[in-house]
Amino acid sequence: KAGVTQTPRYLIKTRGQQVTLSCSPISGHRSVSWYQQTPGQGLQFLFEYFSETQRNKGNFPGRFSGRQFSNSRSEMNVSTLELGDSALYLCASSSGTGTDTQYFGPGTRLTVL
């Protein structure tokens, strides 16, 4: 099976702009989770989508949003970018059960100038 893919791999934006990141899960996986990774904060959970519904949400402001399509592909959007949003954004797919393994994509490196 093909792995989790994320596009784009690198992105440079300026403060105030918005950005949309895309994630294609492993075929057959219905759950997609998004994480923000920074050197100081580690891996922070953003949200999880399962069958097009947001199942869990982390402690991030409303500027961070996401959605999942019927083919399980997911997008996350960050509006009104701030310098502190510079990070590696990782998505992970899984079957969606409580004890399942997360399969991570390579991430999108977002730099906000």
Add this chain to the structure above:
Amino acid sequence: GQSLEQPSEVTAVEGAIVQINCTYQTSGFYGLSWYQQHDGGAPTFLSYNALDGLEETGRFSSFLSRSDSYGYLLLQELQMKDSASYFCAVRDQGQGGKLIFGQGTELSVKP
């Protein structure tokens, strides 16, 4: 709230054994997972403990004690390629099942 504590850095030599500890505070969880992340790469799953005790997968073993709120990852016969960050994680029942990660332990293997 829930939290997982890990040492920030560990250094060991090739061929040695190293243990990375993870202590946690959650209201309830499904199990403890471990992930490995090389510099610039994506986290990859290493092991999962649903029940107390030791799980062995090749050179890697993982242990869980729910009564002690403690787990560890044991790496044997260390190789240079084991230099990476290691994260423990729990899927927290009290948080709707979201996956909570520790801050990660950076392992440096020296020749």
